[in-house]
Amino acid sequence: MNDARVVLFFNNFYLYRMKASFDFEQPLVDLEEQLEKLKQVADKSKVNVSATIRELEEKLEHTRKEIYSNLNGWQKVQLSRHPGRPYTLDYISMLCDDFIELHGDRTVKDDKAIVGGLGSVGGQTVMFIGHQKGKNTKERQYRNFGMANPEGYRKALRLMKLAEKFNKPVVTFIDTPGAYPGLEAEERGQGEAIARNLLEMSVLKVPILCFIVGEGASGGALGIGIGDRVYMLEYTWYSVISPESCSSILWRTWDYKEKAAEVLKLTAEDMLSNKLIDGVIPEPLGGAHHDPQAMASAIRSKILSDLKILGRKAPAKLVQERIDKFCAMGVVNEPAS
Amino acid sequence: MSWFKRVKEGITTKTEEKKETPDGIWEKCPSCKKVLHLSEQLENQYVCVYCGYQLRIGSKEYFEILFDNNEFTELYPDLTSADPLNFEDTKKYTDRLAEGTRKTGLKDAIRSAHGRLHGHDLVIACMDFSFIGGSMGSVVGEKIARSIDYCIEHRIPFMIISKSGGARMMEAAFSLMQMAKTSAKLALLAEQKIPYISLLTDPTTGGVTASYAMLGDINIAEPGAMIGFAGPRVIKETIKKDLPKGFQSAEFVLEHGFLDFIVDRREMKEKLASFLRMMAS
Ligand SMILES: [Zn+2]
Numbered sequence: 001m002n003d004a005r006v007v008l009f010f011n012n013f014y015l016y017r018m019k020a021s022f023d024f025e026q027p028l029v030d031l032e033e034q035l036e037k038l039k040q041v042a043d044k045s046k047v048n049v050s051a052t053i054r055e056l057e058e059k060l061e062h063t064r065k066e067i068y069s070n071l072n073g074w075q076k077v078q079l080s081r082h083p084g085r086p087y088t089l090d091y092i093s094m095l096c097d098d099f100i101e102l103h104g105d106r107t108v109k110d111d112k113a114i115v116g117g118l119g120s121v122g123g124q125t126v127m128f129i130g131h132q133k134g135k136n137t138k139e140r141q142y143r144n145f146g147m148a149n150p151e152g153y154r155k156a157l158r159l160m161k162l163a164e165k166f167n168k169p170v171v172t173f174i175d176t177p178g179a180y181p182g183l184e185a186e187e188r189g190q191g192e193a194i195a196r197n198l199l200e201m202s203v204l205k206v207p208i209l210c211f212i213v214g215e216g217a218s219g220g221a222l223g224i225g226i227g228d229r230v231y232m233l234e235y236t237w238y239s240v241i242s243p244e245s246c247s248s249i250l251w252r253t254w255d256y257k258e259k260a261a262e263v264l265k266l267t268a269e270d271m272l273s274n275k276l277i278d279g280v281i282p283e284p285l286g287g288a289h290h291d292p293q294a295m296a297s298a299i300r301s302k303i304l305s306d307l308k309i310l311g312r313k314a315p316a317k318l319v320q321e322r323i324d325k326f327c328a329m330g331v332v333n334e335p336a337s
Numbered sequence: 338m339s340w341f342k343r344v345k346e347g348i349t350t351k352t353e354e355k356k357e358t359p360d361g362i363w364e365k366c367p368s369c370k371k372v373l374h375l376s377e378q379l380e381n382q383y384v385c386v387y388c389g390y391q392l393r394i395g396s397k398e399y400f401e402i403l404f405d406n407n408e409f410t411e412l413y414p415d416l417t418s419a420d421p422l423n424f425e426d427t428k429k430y431t432d433r434l435a436e437g438t439r440k441t442g443l444k445d446a447i448r449s450a451h452g453r454l455h456g457h458d459l460v461i462a463c464m465d466f467s468f469i470g471g472s473m474g475s476v477v478g479e480k481i482a483r484s485i486d487y488c489i490e491h492r493i494p495f496m497i498i499s500k501s502g503g504a505r506m507m508e509a510a511f512s513l514m515q516m517a518k519t520s521a522k523l524a525l526l527a528e529q530k531i532p533y534i535s536l537l538t539d540p541t542t543g544g545v546t547a548s549y550a551m552l553g554d555i556n557i558a559e560p561g562a563m564i565g566f567a568g569p570r571v572i573k574e575t576i577k578k579d580l581p582k583g584f585q586s587a588e589f590v591l592e593h594g595f596l597d598f599i600v601d602r603r604e605m606k607e608k609l610a611s612f613l614r615m616m617a618s
Binding site: 179180181182183185186187188189190191192194195196198199200202203218219222223225226238239240241246249250251256259260263264265266271274276322323326327329330331332333334335 | 415416417418419421422424425426427474475476478479482504506508509510511512513514515516517518520521522523524525527528543544546547548549550551552565566567568571572575576578580581584585593594595
């Protein structure tokens with residue numbers, strides 16, 4: 001490859017990353033291409049095609065709405081993993097006038113897959129904690145693909161305790177393919193770290209808001225997911241296992257991931273109707289990556305309005321309601337006595 | 338109770354390893370492969386007389402070993418799994434449940450009971466691996482939650498015997514939330530300063546490890562039990578290295594600081610009695 005081609009390759013790669021499209025988006029890609037060609041024709045020739053262009057643009061808009069309002073589970077899983085989506089630090093920078101990142105679990109190390117710190121949102125100090133993914137290969141490795149080790153969960157807990165001590169609310173952003181399944185993670189007690197967070201978060205005396213902003217995979221997500229209000233963005237998923245792993249365990253092949261995504265009922269809509277989350281936050285057309293500012297602003301209003309309500313509750317009542325909410329989850333059969 | 342009566346009821350071991358011969362019921366020890374007669378298993382708390390291997394047993398056997406005179410009151414015995422997601426993979430979830438009950442006589446993967454251990458009141462919630470791999474779904478979570486309420490109401494120490502492959506996939510996010518529910522209830526138990534003993538037995542993995550199993554005032558385990566969060570196969574695929582010998586064994590977990598002690602089943606009742614006595618006085 002000569003230099004020019006290398007540059008071209010990387011440009012294309014970059015474009016791919018930002019504009020990565022999925023199979024279900026193909027009709028949009030086709031329409032966009034048609035539109036582009038038509039515009040070029042219009043530039044070169046004197047033929048008036050403005051009416052056709054307008055027609056095509058309307059069709060594009062219509063198709064876009066059509067596609068994104070009819071996504072199935074697997075398509076939403078794909079969108080939740082779109083590499084252009086905003087991650088925790090992106091949201092923090094869009095939400096906060098000021099932010100101080102805080103590091104380390106005070107025991108072993110600073111986990112790069114979970115970040116946190118104090119931020120100021122509309123004059124209110126909030127402890128932000130969230131999974132962090134990377135934007136390129138190097139960053140992705142640095143962030144361990146958003147898969148935290150026990151230190152990450154322990155850093156999160158340290159920050160929550162800090163928030164509790166100074167009576168600051170906690171906001172978490174959840175986006176992980178799972179807690180890291182590594183050798184050291186087991187040595188240092190991955191299970192214990194997550195378990196401890198579940199227990200401590202359920203009795204934390206300050207308001208906790210949780211936003212699933214991408215992937216909500218199992219214990220790795222729940223480990224920072226016990227909140228007074230838990231929201232899912234429209235094109236995210238949350239379940240006990242990823243559809244791929246579910247397929248490989250139950251069907252003994254990776255081929256049933258679409259089917260698994262359907263039966264797991266992992267979409268925001270399903271999770272809400274099963275009363276396992278408190279709300280769904282609509283995303284901009286095409287997903288959060290199409291308009292990160294609009295997405296952040298929707299999250300910001302949610303934070304401000306919820307904190308206003310939750311801030312008025314006495315800590316004991318807040319904790320009791322949080323515990324009651326999680327304890328009501330589950331469906332069993334019981335003969336009438 | 339004569340052991341012969343138990344034969345008809347059957348014990349929860351794999352049938353292919355269990356054989357009936359003119360001299361009684363026997364099975365091979367999975368570890369040393371020597372033949373163990375049922376009579377000697379019963380006398381020896383289901384521990385291999387030759388190598389000390391702790392045979393996999395269920396709630397029935399644990400209650401028998403730990404509760405005085407095998408007397409206890411079962412709590413919430415009638416809870417059964419619903420199928421809130423109408424889940425179907427290669428099989429319907431409802432069929433799996435029916436099959437589990439047919440094979441084991443159990444209603445789900447946990448039983449909870451109030452009895453006495455050397456005179457000390459104790460509630461034990463014990464998982465049954467033979468029922469869908471001891472997986473944790475809504476029934477497991479709900480029975481634990483209600484048992485904790487019961488312990489708080491009557492001020493009785495609580496013990497969970499874990500033996501599980503993790504969360505039950507067929508209840509998806511409902512299963513996941515049982516981790517939150519049980520941990521939240523344990524926080525309430527802790528606030529009441531009522532002791533909670535977590536006994537981890539072979540195997541304890543996944544969402545069970547990442548919730549109630551690791552939250553004991555004391556966490557204890559049986560020798561050789563496999564204990565971990567992620568499965569060894571997944572870890573091996575992730576790190577692309579062979580795992581060290583003894584990785585995720587109870588001894589490994591003790592060495593890394595997540596267990597208080599390992600106790601042989603034959604000494605368990607005495608040791609638990611000591612703990613309960615010291616906590617009470
Ligand atoms: Zn043996």
